Amino acid sequence: MSFRETCGNWRNHAWAWYLGVTGVLTAAYLFFPPLAGNGPLINFLGLTGVVAIVAGIRINKPKARAAWWLFVLGQFLFFSGDLYTYSYPKLFHADVGFPSLGDGLYLTVYPALLAGMLLLVKRRNPRRDPAALIDAAILTIGVGLLSWVFLISPNIHLSGLSWLAKSISIAYPLGDVLLLAAAIRLAVDAGKRAPAFYLLAGSIVCLLATDSGYNLALLNGTYSNQLVYDAGWILYYLFWGAAALHPSMRALEEPATDLRTRLTPLRLSLLGGACLIAPGIRFAQELGNPDVLVLIIASAFLFLLVVARMAGLVRQEGRVVSRERALRGAGIDLVAAASHDQVCEAAIAGVRRLLGNDQSVRLALVGNDDAEVVASSDGGGWQLDDSTADWLSQTQVGSLRTSYDAVPAFVRGELRLFAGETVLVIPLSIRSEVQPMLVVCSPTSVQPALVDSLEALGAQISLALDGASLAADLHRRQSEARFRSLVAHSSDLITVLNADGDVTYQSPSIERVLGYSVADVEGSRFDRILSETDRPRLRQLIAGNGSSGPDGHTFECSLEHLDGTSLKFEVQHTDLRHDEHVRGIVLNSRDVSERKAFEEQLAHQAFHDPVTGLANRALFSDRVEHALMRAQRGFPDIAVMFIDLDDFKTVNDSLGHAAGDRVLQEVARRLLIAVRPTDTVARFGGDEFAVLVEGVSDSPEAADAAARILQALEIPTEIESKQVFPRASIGICLVDREIAVPDAAELLRNADVAMYMAKRDSKGSYRVFEPTMHERVVERLELRSELQHAIDAGELELHYQPVVRLQEHQILGVEALLRWNHPTRGTIPPLQFIPLAEETGLIIPMGRWVLDTACLEGVRIQNEFPRAEPLTMSVNLSVRQLQSDSIVADVRCALEQSGLDPSALVLEITESVMMADTDFAVQRLMDLKALGIRLAMDDFGTGYSSLSYLSRFPVDILKMDRSFVGSGENVALTSAIIALGASLDLDVVAEGIELPEQEDSLHGLGCEIGQGFLFARPMDSGALFDFLSGRPEWTDAGSRPASNAA
Incomplete structure (x- = not known):
C-alpha cells in the first residue's frame, strides 16, 4: 500500500x-x-x-x-x-x-x-x-x-x-x-x-x-x-x-x-407527541379536579383521532404520488419507444411499475381471424386459439375484472393463469383492425383506483401504439419514395420481363444509359436491344421457369445503344414470377464497359513492357512453351535469341534514364523491323531483349537473323543532340527435335549463356549455344567470385613492356600491363579477368591500385635510370574507369603520392569511349589533360573512330592495333593512319611488332615508335630493372632529341 x-x-x-x-x-x-x-x-x-x-x-x-x-x-x-x-x-x-x-x-x-x-x-x-x-x-x-x-x-x-x-x-x-x-x-x-x-x-x-x-x-x-x-x-x-x-x-x-x-409516520408521531405535551402537563397539574381531567382526556383523544385521520390522508396522498410517478415514468418510456416491439416492452414495464413487480402482465392483439400474445412479463409471446380470442373480444366495450374461477378453463391455459389470481382485461383503443388488450394477472384483488390508473396508462399505450404504427407507415412510405428515387437516378437498368420475354417495367435510367425512352422499351421484346450472340442465352434463362432460384444468376452480355454502339453489361437474373408484388423475371443490368476496358488494359500491361510496348518475359515464355509444343508435333524448329545491349549502363549514367528509355524504344523499333512479322520480340527488363524465331531449319538461318539484328543496330542514333551506338551481343539457342526438347526456361538460359560468351569474346557479335559453353560459363563465374579475393590477397601484379624508338631501339618508356597470379590456375591473362572486373565494378578499385603502383614504379625507374627526357609510364584506362566520378581525383592522388612528373604519365583509352556520350567523354579527357598527363588512343583503327571524333579528343598519341602490323594487306591503311597522325601532329605507336621485317616496313612508312615481342616481352619489375641495366645503350638518349611519344 x-x-x-x-x-x-x-x-x-x-x-x-x-x-x-x-x-x-x-x-x-x-x-x-x-x-x-x-x-x-x-x-x-x-x-x-x-x-x-x-x-x-x-x-x-x-x-x-x-x-x-x-x-x-x-x-x-x-x-x-x-x-x-x-x-x-x-x-x-x-x-x-x-x-x-x-x-x-x-x-x-x-x-x-x-x-x-x-x-x-x-x-x-x-x-x-x-x-x-x-x-x-x-x-x-x-x-x-x-x-x-x-x-x-x-x-x-x-x-x-x-x-x-x-x-x-x-x-x-x-x-x-x-x-x-x-x-x-x-x-x-x-x-x-x-x-x-x-x-x-x-x-x-x-x-x-x-x-x-x-x-x-x-x-x-x-x-x-x-x-x-x-x-x-x-x-x-x-x-x-x-x-x-x-x-x-x-x-x-x-x-x-x-x-x-415527506410526512412520515415517525415525523407525524413526533409532531403529535409535541402537541400533547401541554395537555399532559395540565393533566399532571389537575389530578385533583375530575371535571378538568375529563376535558383534558377528551381533547387529547379528539386530537389523536384527527392525527389518525391525517395519517390516512397522508398515506393516500403517497399512493397517489406513487401512481403518478409510475404513470409519468411509463409515459416517458412510451414516448421514447421507437418501434412497435419497444412500445409493447414499455407497456409491460409500465404496468408492473404501477402494480408491483409481482404482477403477471400480458399484451395481446386480437384480430378478426386470430389472436396472439405479443409481449409478456414472463418473456416472449405465443399464439392464442380462436376460443380465447372470442372470450377476449367481449371486453372491447370496457374493462373486465373477474376471478380465476370465473375464467373459462380453456382461457386459463391459453393465458397461463395461476390458481387464485384475479384477471383484469383492459382493451386499448387504436385505429387498426387488430384490437390490443392488457391482461393483468394479480395474486390479490386490484383496487378501483389502480384500475383507473391502468385505464389511463392504457390510453397512453394506445397513443404510443398508434404513434409507432404511424411512424412505421411513414418510414415505409419514405423507403418506397427513396427506392423510387434511387431507381430513377440509378445507373443500373432494372427490367421486369414476363414469361414471353416482353418488358413489363423498365427503369427511367435506360434513357441516360442506352438512349431509349421507357415508352420505346416497355411492351416490346427485350432481346431487340440485346446482341445477337447473347439472345439464345436470355431465351434459355426465361425458359428455365425459375430454375436459377431466388438468389438469381449473373451473366455478361452486350446491349446495343440507340446510336448503334455496343456496351458491355453485367446482368443479374432473378425469377420473381412467384412474388405477387412483381410477377415477372427481374433483370438488374450494370454497365461494365469501362471496367472491361480497364481489365483489358491491365491484361495488356501484365504481358507487355511499359517502356517499349514489346512482350514481357511472361508472354514471351508462354509463346516459347506453345512453340515447343508445336515443335514436338512435327512443326518447324525454333530458335531463341537473347540480346543484351553493350555498355548500356554508360548511356544511363551519362545521359540519364529518360535518354536510356529513348534508346530502348529505338532498339525495340529496329528489332521489330529486323525480324519477320511472325517472330516475337520481347524485353525482359533493363537492357535485355529476346526474340523467338519460328521455322528455322539450321544454325546458319538463325545466324542470318542475328546478323540482320546487329546490322540494324550498327547505325548510331541521336539522343539529345548526341550520337549513341546501340551495339548488342546476341546468344542463340536452337531446338533440336532429335534430342529431348527443353522447356522455355532452359531454352532462355542456354541463350543467355551463349550471349554471355559472345560478350566475353567480342562485344557486338553473336554466338550459337553449344553444350560446352556451360563449363566455360561456370569457370567464368568462379573467376568472378575469386577476383575480389585476388585484390585483397595481393595476387595482382604489374608487368612492363618497353616502348622503343624503331631502328635505334632507344627505350622511351614502358606500358604497365596487369597480370593475375592465381594460386591454383597460375597466371591468368587479362582478357579473362578484365571483362569480369568491368561487369562487377571491381575495375574501379583495381584500376586505382594499378595507377598507384605504376606511378611509384615510374619514379623508381626514373631515379635508377636518369635521362634528360625521363622515361614514361603508360597505364590503360577502361570505359568504366573513365565514367567514374573519382577518376580525376584518383590520377591526381597517384601523381601526388608518388611524386611522378605528370608529363611522364600516359593514360591509354580505347575508341569505345565514343560510343556513349561524346561530350561527356571529351570533357572528362580535358579534365585529365588539365593535370599535365598525356593521352593515347589505344587499338586505333578497329572501332568507330572518325576524323571528326579524333579532332575533338585531346589525345597526343595514336597506337595502331597489332592487326595493321602483322598483315601485309593493310599497308595502305597503315600508311593512312601514320599520315593521319602526322597531319594532326600526333605520335603514332605501332603495337605487336614481332619480326624485323615488320619493324623495317613500319619505319619505311614513317612510323618511328613501336613495341612488341621483337624488343621485349612484358616482364615484372625485377626483370625490367635487369633488362634496363644490361642494355645501357637502349636507355641512353645520346645527343638525339627525344620524341614526345611514350
Missing part, C-alpha cells in the same frame, strides 16, 4: 480513533481512581474536542468554514469555563461562587454555537421551506414548554436570588432550548443525514439533557454525584469533535436536491 493510500485510510477513520482513545480516558475519569474526578483530565478531554474540530476543518476542508470556526470558538469557551470552574477550588481553596466568571464563559457558548448552526441551516436550505420550519417550531415549542414549566418558571419564582442570578439561571435552559431548536431545524429539512449529523445531534442532546438534569437537581436539592453530569458534558465534547473529524461532515452543508418534505 502506498503512503498516499495509508494517509487516506487514516483520515477516513480518524473520528473512530478519536472516540476510542478519548472513550478510554473518559472511562478512567468516571470509574478508575486516582483519575476518577480528576480536574486536569476532564479539562484535557474538553481541549481535545477543540483540537478535533480544528483538525476536522484541516482534514475535510468544508466549504462552510465559518460555521465550524464558530463551533471551535464555542467549544473553546466551554473548555475555558470548565478550566475556570475545576481549577478555582484547587488554586483558591474555596468553592466557586454564583454567579461567577465561569458562568459568563458558559453563556457565551450559546451565541457562538447557535450562529454556526444557523449558517449550516442556511447552506442546506437555500430556498424557503415553510413546512420544515413549522415542524421545527412545533417540536421546539413542545420542548420549550417543558423547559418553562420545570426549569425557567421555578427559577423566576425562586426567592433569595438576585436579579442577576435569576437571569443567569434562566439563560442556561433558554440557551439549551434555542440550540435544540437549530438542531431540530437541521433535522427536519430534506437534506442528507450523514453520520456526522447524528454525532452532532447526539452532542446537542447530551448537552441539553445534562444541563436540564443538573438544573433540576439544583432546584429540587437532590444534587449528589458530579461525575454523572461530567459524563454528559464529556460526551458533548467528544461527539462534536468526532462529527468534525468524520469525512461526512461536508455533507452537513450540501443543499437538499429534493425540497419536498
Whole structure:
C-alpha cells in the first residue's frame, strides 16, 4: 500500500480513533481512581474536542468554514469555563461562587454555537421551506414548554436570588432550548443525514439533557454525584469533535436536491407527541379536579383521532404520488419507444411499475381471424386459439375484472393463469383492425383506483401504439419514395420481363444509359436491344421457369445503344414470377464497359513492357512453351535469341534514364523491323531483349537473323543532340527435335549463356549455344567470385613492356600491363579477368591500385635510370574507369603520392569511349589533360573512330592495333593512319611488332615508335630493372632529341 493510500485510510477513520482513545480516558475519569474526578483530565478531554474540530476543518476542508470556526470558538469557551470552574477550588481553596466568571464563559457558548448552526441551516436550505420550519417550531415549542414549566418558571419564582442570578439561571435552559431548536431545524429539512449529523445531534442532546438534569437537581436539592453530569458534558465534547473529524461532515452543508418534505409516520408521531405535551402537563397539574381531567382526556383523544385521520390522508396522498410517478415514468418510456416491439416492452414495464413487480402482465392483439400474445412479463409471446380470442373480444366495450374461477378453463391455459389470481382485461383503443388488450394477472384483488390508473396508462399505450404504427407507415412510405428515387437516378437498368420475354417495367435510367425512352422499351421484346450472340442465352434463362432460384444468376452480355454502339453489361437474373408484388423475371443490368476496358488494359500491361510496348518475359515464355509444343508435333524448329545491349549502363549514367528509355524504344523499333512479322520480340527488363524465331531449319538461318539484328543496330542514333551506338551481343539457342526438347526456361538460359560468351569474346557479335559453353560459363563465374579475393590477397601484379624508338631501339618508356597470379590456375591473362572486373565494378578499385603502383614504379625507374627526357609510364584506362566520378581525383592522388612528373604519365583509352556520350567523354579527357598527363588512343583503327571524333579528343598519341602490323594487306591503311597522325601532329605507336621485317616496313612508312615481342616481352619489375641495366645503350638518349611519344 502506498503512503498516499495509508494517509487516506487514516483520515477516513480518524473520528473512530478519536472516540476510542478519548472513550478510554473518559472511562478512567468516571470509574478508575486516582483519575476518577480528576480536574486536569476532564479539562484535557474538553481541549481535545477543540483540537478535533480544528483538525476536522484541516482534514475535510468544508466549504462552510465559518460555521465550524464558530463551533471551535464555542467549544473553546466551554473548555475555558470548565478550566475556570475545576481549577478555582484547587488554586483558591474555596468553592466557586454564583454567579461567577465561569458562568459568563458558559453563556457565551450559546451565541457562538447557535450562529454556526444557523449558517449550516442556511447552506442546506437555500430556498424557503415553510413546512420544515413549522415542524421545527412545533417540536421546539413542545420542548420549550417543558423547559418553562420545570426549569425557567421555578427559577423566576425562586426567592433569595438576585436579579442577576435569576437571569443567569434562566439563560442556561433558554440557551439549551434555542440550540435544540437549530438542531431540530437541521433535522427536519430534506437534506442528507450523514453520520456526522447524528454525532452532532447526539452532542446537542447530551448537552441539553445534562444541563436540564443538573438544573433540576439544583432546584429540587437532590444534587449528589458530579461525575454523572461530567459524563454528559464529556460526551458533548467528544461527539462534536468526532462529527468534525468524520469525512461526512461536508455533507452537513450540501443543499437538499429534493425540497419536498415527506410526512412520515415517525415525523407525524413526533409532531403529535409535541402537541400533547401541554395537555399532559395540565393533566399532571389537575389530578385533583375530575371535571378538568375529563376535558383534558377528551381533547387529547379528539386530537389523536384527527392525527389518525391525517395519517390516512397522508398515506393516500403517497399512493397517489406513487401512481403518478409510475404513470409519468411509463409515459416517458412510451414516448421514447421507437418501434412497435419497444412500445409493447414499455407497456409491460409500465404496468408492473404501477402494480408491483409481482404482477403477471400480458399484451395481446386480437384480430378478426386470430389472436396472439405479443409481449409478456414472463418473456416472449405465443399464439392464442380462436376460443380465447372470442372470450377476449367481449371486453372491447370496457374493462373486465373477474376471478380465476370465473375464467373459462380453456382461457386459463391459453393465458397461463395461476390458481387464485384475479384477471383484469383492459382493451386499448387504436385505429387498426387488430384490437390490443392488457391482461393483468394479480395474486390479490386490484383496487378501483389502480384500475383507473391502468385505464389511463392504457390510453397512453394506445397513443404510443398508434404513434409507432404511424411512424412505421411513414418510414415505409419514405423507403418506397427513396427506392423510387434511387431507381430513377440509378445507373443500373432494372427490367421486369414476363414469361414471353416482353418488358413489363423498365427503369427511367435506360434513357441516360442506352438512349431509349421507357415508352420505346416497355411492351416490346427485350432481346431487340440485346446482341445477337447473347439472345439464345436470355431465351434459355426465361425458359428455365425459375430454375436459377431466388438468389438469381449473373451473366455478361452486350446491349446495343440507340446510336448503334455496343456496351458491355453485367446482368443479374432473378425469377420473381412467384412474388405477387412483381410477377415477372427481374433483370438488374450494370454497365461494365469501362471496367472491361480497364481489365483489358491491365491484361495488356501484365504481358507487355511499359517502356517499349514489346512482350514481357511472361508472354514471351508462354509463346516459347506453345512453340515447343508445336515443335514436338512435327512443326518447324525454333530458335531463341537473347540480346543484351553493350555498355548500356554508360548511356544511363551519362545521359540519364529518360535518354536510356529513348534508346530502348529505338532498339525495340529496329528489332521489330529486323525480324519477320511472325517472330516475337520481347524485353525482359533493363537492357535485355529476346526474340523467338519460328521455322528455322539450321544454325546458319538463325545466324542470318542475328546478323540482320546487329546490322540494324550498327547505325548510331541521336539522343539529345548526341550520337549513341546501340551495339548488342546476341546468344542463340536452337531446338533440336532429335534430342529431348527443353522447356522455355532452359531454352532462355542456354541463350543467355551463349550471349554471355559472345560478350566475353567480342562485344557486338553473336554466338550459337553449344553444350560446352556451360563449363566455360561456370569457370567464368568462379573467376568472378575469386577476383575480389585476388585484390585483397595481393595476387595482382604489374608487368612492363618497353616502348622503343624503331631502328635505334632507344627505350622511351614502358606500358604497365596487369597480370593475375592465381594460386591454383597460375597466371591468368587479362582478357579473362578484365571483362569480369568491368561487369562487377571491381575495375574501379583495381584500376586505382594499378595507377598507384605504376606511378611509384615510374619514379623508381626514373631515379635508377636518369635521362634528360625521363622515361614514361603508360597505364590503360577502361570505359568504366573513365565514367567514374573519382577518376580525376584518383590520377591526381597517384601523381601526388608518388611524386611522378605528370608529363611522364600516359593514360591509354580505347575508341569505345565514343560510343556513349561524346561530350561527356571529351570533357572528362580535358579534365585529365588539365593535370599535365598525356593521352593515347589505344587499338586505333578497329572501332568507330572518325576524323571528326579524333579532332575533338585531346589525345597526343595514336597506337595502331597489332592487326595493321602483322598483315601485309593493310599497308595502305597503315600508311593512312601514320599520315593521319602526322597531319594532326600526333605520335603514332605501332603495337605487336614481332619480326624485323615488320619493324623495317613500319619505319619505311614513317612510323618511328613501336613495341612488341621483337624488343621485349612484358616482364615484372625485377626483370625490367635487369633488362634496363644490361642494355645501357637502349636507355641512353645520346645527343638525339627525344620524341614526345611514350
